[in-house]
Amino acid sequence: MExxxxxxxxxxxxxxxxxxxxxxxxxxxxxTIVILGASGSGKSTLLRCVNFMEIPxxxxxxxxxxxxxxxxDGKQTYSEKELTRLRARxxxxxxxxNLFPHMxxxxxxxxxxxxxxxxxxAECARRADTYLDKVGLAWKADAHPxxxxxxxxxxxxxxxxxxxxxxxxxxxxxxxxxxxxxVGEVLGTMKELADEGMTMLIVTHELGFAYTVADRVLFLSxxxxxxxxxxxxxxxxxxxEGTKNFLRGHGSFRLPEPQLD
Amino acid sequence: xxxxxxxxxxxxxxxxxxxxxxxxxxxxxVCLGLGLFFGMLVGAARYSKKPLLYWPSTVFVxxxxxxxxxxxxxxxxFAFPIISPFDIDAFSAATLGLTLNTTAxxxxxxxxxxxxxxxxxxxxxxxxxxxxxEQLRRVIxxxxxxxxxxxFMNRAVELLKMTSLAxxxxxxELMYQAKIISTIEFNPIEMYTSVALMFFAIVFxxxxxVQRFELKHKAR
Numbered sequence: 001m002e003x004x005x006x007x008x009x010x011x012x013x014x015x016x017x018x019x020x021x022x023x024x025x026x027x028x029x030x031x032t033i034v035i036l037g038a039s040g041s042g043k044s045t046l047l048r049c050v051n052f053m054e055i056p057x058x059x060x061x062x063x064x065x066x067x068x069x070x071x072x073d074g075k076q077t078y079s080e081k082e083l084t085r086l087r088a089r090x091x092x093x094x095x096x097x098n099l100f101p102h103m104x105x106x107x108x109x110x111x112x113x114x115x116x117x118x119x120x121x122a123e124c125a126r127r128a129d130t131y132l133d134k135v136g137l138a139w140k141a142d143a144h145p146x147x148x149x150x151x152x153x154x155x156x157x158x159x160x161x162x163x164x165x166x167x168x169x170x171x172x173x174x175x176x177x178x179x180x181x182x183v184g185e186v187l188g189t190m191k192e193l194a195d196e197g198m199t200m201l202i203v204t205h206e207l208g209f210a211y212t213v214a215d216r217v218l219f220l221s222x223x224x225x226x227x228x229x230x231x232x233x234x235x236x237x238x239x240x241e242g243t244k245n246f247l248r249g250h251g252s253f254r255l256p257e258p259q260l261d
Numbered sequence: 262x263x264x265x266x267x268x269x270x271x272x273x274x275x276x277x278x279x280x281x282x283x284x285x286x287x288x289x290x291v292c293l294g295l296g297l298f299f300g301m302l303v304g305a306a307r308y309s310k311k312p313l314l315y316w317p318s319t320v321f322v323x324x325x326x327x328x329x330x331x332x333x334x335x336x337x338x339f340a341f342p343i344i345s346p347f348d349i350d351a352f353s354a355a356t357l358g359l360t361l362n363t364t365a366x367x368x369x370x371x372x373x374x375x376x377x378x379x380x381x382x383x384x385x386x387x388x389x390x391x392x393x394x395e396q397l398r399r400v401i402x403x404x405x406x407x408x409x410x411x412x413f414m415n416r417a418v419e420l421l422k423m424t425s426l427a428x429x430x431x432x433x434e435l436m437y438q439a440k441i442i443s444t445i446e447f448n449p450i451e452m453y454t455s456v457a458l459m460f461f462a463i464v465f466x467x468x469x470x471v472q473r474f475e476l477k478h479k480a481r
Contacts, residue, residue, distance in 0.1 A: 051388060080392075088390025098385035102403045112389040115399050157385075164389065 001028040003065070004199050005050065005168055010059035012045050019045045021223035023059070027168070030197040034210040036234075037220030038246060043203045046220065047170045050201065051090040052083045063089070064167070088116050091161030095173040097153040099145040105156045106132060106141040112164045131159040135189050151182030155189050162193075169193065171202040187213075207250055211235050219243045270446035271455055274438075281438030282459065288424045288434055291356055293417055296363025303364055304371030318368070325365035331426050334358035338430040355427035355434075363420055367413065374409035375401055414471040421464050435459060 005027040012020040019042045027033060035043045048054045050061060052068070060076055061068045068086055069076035099108050106128050113124045132138045135155040145153050154174060161169060171190065175183045187209050194200055194213050204210060210217055210231060217234040219227040221242040227234055238244050271278070306318035325333065338354035349357075378401050386396035428437035435456055443452040 053384060053388060084390050084392050086390075087388055090388075092388040094381060094385065094388075096381050098379075098381035100382065100385065100400055100404075102407075111399065115395055116390040160389070 003027070004029045004031075004063070006060075006062040007046075007050070008060040008062065010046070010049055010061070011057045012042075012049055012054060013057045019223055020049070020056075023223075023225060025218070025225070027199060027201065029199055031215050032194040032198075032200045032202065032213055033216045033218060034202045034204060034214035034231075035218045035220060036204075036207070036210060036246065041220040042223040043220050044172055047092075047172050047201060047203055050168070050170060051087050051092055052078065053087075053092070088112070088164055089167050091164055091166035091169040093154070093157050093161055093169070093171045093174045095177050097145070097150070097157045097177075099153055099157055099160070101145050104142050104144055105137060105148065105159075108145070108156055109159045109163045112160060117164065127163045127165075131162045132156075134162065134192075135159045149182060150178045151185045154178065154186045158186075158189055158193075168199045168201065171200065171204065173203055173205070175204065175206060205250075207235060207247075219246065264450060266451060267448065268451050268455070270442070270448050271451055274442045274446070277438045277442055278435070278455075278459075281433060281435035284432065285421070285424050285434040285436075286463075288352070288355060288359065288427060288432070289417070289421045292359040292363050292424075293420055295356070295360045296416070296420070297367050297413065299360070299364040300367030301371055303368035304375070307368060307372055308375070321361075322365045322368055325361050326369075330358060330362050330423050331429065333362060334426055334430060351427065351430045351432035354430055355424070355432045359420060359423060359427075362423070363416060366419075367416055370409050370412040370416070371405075374405040374412070377408055378404055411471050411474045414467065414474065418464055418467050418471065421467070422460065425460070 003026055005025075007023055007025040007027075010020055010023040011018070023042075023046055025033075035046065037043045045054060049056045052061075055078065056076070058075065063086065067076070068082065069078040071077075099105075100111065103111065109131055110124045110128045113119045113127050114121075119127075128141070129138065132141055135158055137152060137155055137159070140148060140152060140156075145156070148156065158174075174190070175186050178186065183206070187206060190200070190202070191209075191213050202210075202214070212231075214231050216228060217231050218225050219234055219238075219240070219242070221240075227238060227240045227243045234243060235247065238247060303318045303321060306314040307322065309315050309318075334355055337349065337357045338351065341354070341357075342349050382400050382404070383396055386400040391399065424434055425436035427434050428440060431437060433441075439452045439456040443449040446452070
């Protein structure tokens with residue numbers, strides 16, 4: 001198996017608050033990893049350190065076998081230019097979509113290839129068509145974000161990230177801001193990507209999705225990986241008390257299987 | 262005493278008034294252009310974390326926002342030449358005063374406009390791999406400028422009216438020309454009434470435009 005991304009002894013503090021306290025993780029190409037944990041456990045920060053939206057306090061991020069940054073006196077230092085290039089290879093989908101409201105859906109998707117990759121107009125157009133089609137919204141190409149539902153906006157945001165043809169996709173609570181009836185379409189798009197072999201790191205509260213789609217589930221607690229394994233190992237037979245408590249909380253109000261036929 | 266309105270002297274001096282009108286418009290246009298340009302730079306400097314950029318720009322803005330424009334113009338015409346190595350004419354002094362004033366106010370408009378864009382927009386650009394400049398140019402400014410437009414147009418309205426202050430240093434704009442004509446022709450009532458109407462005719466449509474913009478913006 002080919003390793004795409006490796007996180008080594010990652011620490012991140014904000015002022016005096018230590019959020020990540022030593023994360024080690026190796027991600028293989030095509031792997032779908034779901035990161036679970038209570039709020040404040042550091043899952044979003046972990047994701048944001050991978051593409052350097054936050055600069056790690058210590059530790060290393062290794063992409064395709066090459067460490068990001070240079071070690072100076074035992075500490076990684078980063079040039080803005082290197083980080084900008086790295087971010088172009090890592091896609092990110094946000095909780096609040098963050099589409100560019102002054103652009104149409106199509107322009108949103110083309111923006112990265114055009115401004116960042118500086119591809120020629122024909123290739124930008126091809127990518128826009130390809131990825132709008134992939135998220136099933138080619139018919140909304142000329143709509144502005146304000147004319148789209150939350151679910152559609154998030155799918156456009158996914159297409160915008162995909163148009164960069166990234167090596168890794170990060171999903172930071174991509175469905176948390178959606179009305180319940182719109183969550184399914186976004187999770188469906190994400191599952192398709194996983195099935196096609198995209199390498200994905202997903203922070204979510206959708207346990208059912210984690211169970212069905214993840215190759216590996218991590219459970220974060222207080223800035224450390226408390227438990228990891230296959231969905232069945234972590235979600236069905238958790239061994240750590242923290243994981244069990246988390247699952248208890250999530251399972252307090254459960255439906256019996258709804259009969260929908 | 263009954264005043265008999267007589268505008269004939271005004272028509273006789275039409276040429277002088279037109280020169281005044283032209284100079285008023287030139288002064289306003291030059292100061293607006295320069296003020297918006299430098300305002301952008303000062304606004305950016307006030308965003309900077311570098312003390313060498315932040316502090317001078319902040320002092321500049323506060324000084325020019327909190328002193329009367331009339332004092333600024335007089336200072337540049339009467340005081341500045343004493344300490345500067347070169348002579349300064351009325352147009353330059355008026356331009357300096359009005360431009361720096363407009364710079365100070367518009368830098369705040371830029372700052373507030375940019376600040377009004379949600380952090381997520383910066384983040385989305387950054388996550389795509391955009392540089393800071395690309396985020397600003399492609400994502401932030403196109404949205405912010407739309408929000409800034411009414412405020413900039415308000416500045417233009419204010420600036421047009423402020424140009425009349427240049428009359429105190431004998432720059433031949435509309436107000437100064439009116440003063441000259443009225444002392445020659447002894448017709449201050451007709452002269453100043455006409456000047457007021459001329460200003461109103463230029464400024465009012467602009468003000469209406471601002472109002473329409475603001476309404477449109479609110480409707481969104």
